[in-house]
Amino acid sequence: MEAILLAIGDELTSGQTLETNSAWLAQQLAKRGIWVRGHRTVRDDRADIAAALAEAADAAELVLVTGGLGPTADDLTRQGLAQAMGAELVTDDDSLRQIEDFFARRNRPMNEGNRIQAMLPESAEVLPNPIGTAPGIAARVGGSLVLVMPGVPREMRKMFQEQIAPRLANGEKVILFSSVHLAGIGESDAGGILADLMCRSGDVIVGTTASGGTVSARITARGSSLAQAQQRIEQVAGQIRDRLGSKVFGEGEATLASAVGDLLTRRGQSVSTAESCTGGLVAKLLTDVPGSSGYFRGSVVAYDNQVKQRLLGVASGDLEAHGAVSQAVAAAMARGARSSLGTDWALSTTGIAGPGGGSGEKPVGLVYLAVAWEGGTQVFEHRYPGDRETMRLRTALGALDHLRRRLLGPQEARDA
Ligand code: AMP
Numbered sequence: 001m002e003a004i005l006l007a008i009g010d011e012l013t014s015g016q017t018l019e020t021n022s023a024w025l026a027q028q029l030a031k032r033g034i035w036v037r038g039h040r041t042v043r044d045d046r047a048d049i050a051a052a053l054a055e056a057a058d059a060a061e062l063v064l065v066t067g068g069l070g071p072t073a074d075d076l077t078r079q080g081l082a083q084a085m086g087a088e089l090v091t092d093d094d095s096l097r098q099i100e101d102f103f104a105r106r107n108r109p110m111n112e113g114n115r116i117q118a119m120l121p122e123s124a125e126v127l128p129n130p131i132g133t134a135p136g137i138a139a140r141v142g143g144s145l146v147l148v149m150p151g152v153p154r155e156m157r158k159m160f161q162e163q164i165a166p167r168l169a170n171g172e173k174v175i176l177f178s179s180v181h182l183a184g185i186g187e188s189d190a191g192g193i194l195a196d197l198m199c200r201s202g203d204v205i206v207g208t209t210a211s212g213g214t215v216s217a218r219i220t221a222r223g224s225s226l227a228q229a230q231q232r233i234e235q236v237a238g239q240i241r242d243r244l245g246s247k248v249f250g251e252g253e254a255t256l257a258s259a260v261g262d263l264l265t266r267r268g269q270s271v272s273t274a275e276s277c278t279g280g281l282v283a284k285l286l287t288d289v290p291g292s293s294g295y296f297r298g299s300v301v302a303y304d305n306q307v308k309q310r311l312l313g314v315a316s317g318d319l320e321a322h323g324a325v326s327q328a329v330a331a332a333m334a335r336g337a338r339s340s341l342g343t344d345w346a347l348s349t350t351g352i353a354g355p356g357g358g359s360g361e362k363p364v365g366l367v368y369l370a371v372a373w374e375g376g377t378q379v380f381e382h383r384y385p386g387d388r389e390t391m392r393l394r395t396a397l398g399a400l401d402h403l404r405r406r407l408l409g410p411q412e413a414r415d416a
């Protein structure tokens with residue numbers, strides 16, 4: 001079975017309210033093996049709603065609609081539905097009584113406008129709403145089942161769970177999603193390596209996304225059972241891991257920081273950070289992970305040169321000769337954190353976050369990252385494009401990835 005989702009409301013088309021109902025519904029349908037072909041947002045206009053319903057019903061057997069069932073003149077979904085069905089609106093006596101009771105229980109007078117909430121197209125069926133005044137509607141447009149729910153997310157979710165989900169015969173297929181997260185590779189390079197896996201048909205679909213500084217390969221698999229869908233996901237995830245090797249840092253909920261945490265935990269080792277341009281962001285990402293107190297000791301945010309000298313022991317000669325954004329200072333910061341915070345590993349960041357402060361020799365986006373450990377110190381130079389926020393996030397993630405590769409072994413560290 002395939003579905004199309006329609007969200008109705010001027011507040012949605014105008015961008016004043018973020019449309020979240022379809023995202024939630026799409027996930028619910030996937031769990032039940034129903035493939036979502038598309039989402040559409042439509043303004044509060046009877047003719048537009050009728051046209052969108054007719055088009056959606058042409059394209060999919062199931063159309064889920066939210067919003068536009070309120071009591072006011074701008075809520076026109078039931079009128080649009082009647083138009084698409086070529087039916088009249090009639091009053092449903094039970095619904096009217098329930099709406100009257102709803103107001104009586106709250107000791108409030110019922111508004112005339114609320115009467116329209118008891119109306120629905122002839123031949124349509126009421127979906128009771130136990131927590132609001134707007135009942136939902138089940139109807140047929142062409143050969144498709146159209147289910148209309150209130151727009152208020154809480155009411156929509158309750159109506160879906162209690163009344164719609166039980167009607168949706170579990171599709172004979174199960175749909176599962178998974179994602180494989182990558183570091184140290186751009187989205188287009190990853191897309192090139194995975195191109196032949198990204199064909200858009202069949203029971204497995206692979207795509208890439210870049211979000212929050214992380215590139216991921218997304219896998220969607222259908223199967224006739226949970227086990228079969230899982231097996232299809234695992235087979236493709238295995239191919240992705242084989243092709244991308246240590247660029248894969250985790251799957252699902254994993255983050256770069258949690259991947260680093262797992263490696264440190266396995267070794268029983270600790271880490272600290274010395275941060276200039278990231279201002280503590282590496283420490284923040286590390287401590288976002290529950291249980292990070294097991295391996296993370298602390299951070300020195302050494303923004304000023306005097307702090308770099310006093311708390312991290314960076315030599316004034318290095319600062320004078322090379323400047324704060326330099327290989328020598330990055331290395332000294334990491335070594336300083338390692339010894340003053342007493343950890344097995346330390347990471348440092350120093351760079352020009354912009355928008356000002358760049359020069360021909362040291363442009364905005366130039367960063368030095370260092371990893372220090374018992375056996376040595378390694379410094380990496382990067383040019384991270386983007387605005388200040390993007391540059392700082394990339395720097396922090398880059399630092400974590402260099403540590404991760406070092407923890408994996410010298411070979412992986414060289415491949416970085
Ligand atoms: P309605 O049922 O159209 O009267 O919608 C009632 C309220 O629910 C709106 O004012 C929005 O705040 C909210 N709402 C409606 N549709 C959505 C949606 N698709 N996503 C998030 N909120 C919504």
Ligand code: MG
Pocket residue numbers: 008009010044067068069070074075151
């Ligand atoms: Mg509305």
